[in-house]
Amino acid sequence: MDPGRVLTSLFVLFAAAYVGAYVAQRFRQPTVIGEILAGALVGPHLLGWVREVESLRTFSEIGVIVLLFYVGLGTTIRDMLRVGRHSLAVAVLGVALPMAAGVGLMHSLGYPAGVAYFMGAALVATSVGITARVLLDVGQARSRAGQVILGAAVIDDILGLLVLAVVAGLATRSFSRVHIAITLAQAVAFTVFVTLIGRHVVHRFSVHIGSFRVRSPEFVVAMAVCLGLSALAASIGLAALVGAFLAGLVFSETREVEQIRTRVEPVYDLMVPLFFATMGSLVDLRVFLRPETLWLALLITLLAIATKFVGCGLAALPLGRRDALVIGVGMIPRGEVGLVIALVGLRLKVITPDLYGIVVVMCLLTTLLAPPLLWRMLTRRGRAEEAAPGRLAPFAAQDSREIASSEHEISPGDIQDDA
DSSP: OOHHHHHHHHHHHHHHHHHHHHHHHHTTOOHHHHHHHHHHHHSTTTTOSOOOHHHHHHHHTHHHHHHHHHHHHTOOHHHHHHSHHHHHHHHHHHHHHHHHHHHHHHHHTTOOHHHHHHHHHTTSOBOHHHHHHHHHHTTOTTSHHHHHHHHHHHHHHHHHHHHHHHHHHHHTSOOOHHHHHHHHHHHHHHHHHIIIIIHHHHHHHGGGGGGSSSSSHHHHHHHHHHHHHHHHHHHTTSOHHHHHHHHHHHHTTSTTHHHHHHHHHHHHHHHHHHHHHHHHHTOOGGGGGSHHHHHHHHHHHHHHHHHHHHHHHHHTGGGOHHHHHHHHHHTOOBOHHHHHHHHHHHHTTSSOHHHHHHHHHHHHHHHHHHHHHHHHHHHHHOOOOOOOTTSSHHHHHHHHHHHHTOOOTTSTTTOSOOO
């Protein structure tokens, strides 16, 4: 591995990511789309300016650790308890239906079980950063429908992480009910243990963090916990990003959380765009010149749209038909979690590069199609419902502050999401 070539590739990918983000922003599109497409353009399959993709992939994946850690910092256990039964119902049905439909479709097309599980898992998680931006722009982030969308997206990203942990564990084992039960039990036990015990430990010792004789002790301790829990999660067969998210969650209610977030943002701005550009460089857009691949990409995309819209809309029907329609459309966009799941499947050699590219196209198309539909629906309604006191106001207020602070769809400002 030539250090000069690796550094050159890093420079090209990093510059391309921000140029792509700028172009996407000029066309009023989520900047993550620009980052991924820029990576695909300069990658080995098109222009060929970056050929050290395998060498960069491990390094760039630190970006997803930082991404999920930041997501956790913006989500508190208290917030999740406030989302209410409607958000929970929307999240659960909005995960179960896409997962079942995706697995069923891939099975019916003759794909192995591992491929079917990963493709189903890639359909589950909503990217709330995009929807939250539309809600804020039309003044409905604090409406009843807006509250349910924001709360449900937080829950379904957590469910998405658990689904990823299960399917990643299954990828290296035989597909038996015993292994499924063990993997699921590990994911749940690890999550419960860290969020309950870890939260208590961090609260107990956070007052002493300032006594460490190092620069930015809050950042140092938080990142050490993040990397440690990521490594622990990976060592017991779960996805490392689950540990990163939980690390952010346990620090989210400390007094030092804003200091930690401020210190993490420059690392985020370096690593996360690089991560998505690297992901894009793995996509060979030429595969879509083959009719069979293009057909499957469109079929997966239609399935992703229909299952989220129907599942989340049905769960929201007790709120009324109009709110159910808004919630169904608002939960359609897929984003970083779906891309991460596909990348994990690619790394484990469970899914092929063609299927990885199909997932990327699905995420891009759902991200592009849903915001205009949601905007039109909300502006036609011409009214904003006031948030019920004490329920999801914290989600709306925090999203408003964060999304206003940055233009990245998945930048520190936009992620009141996901995980």
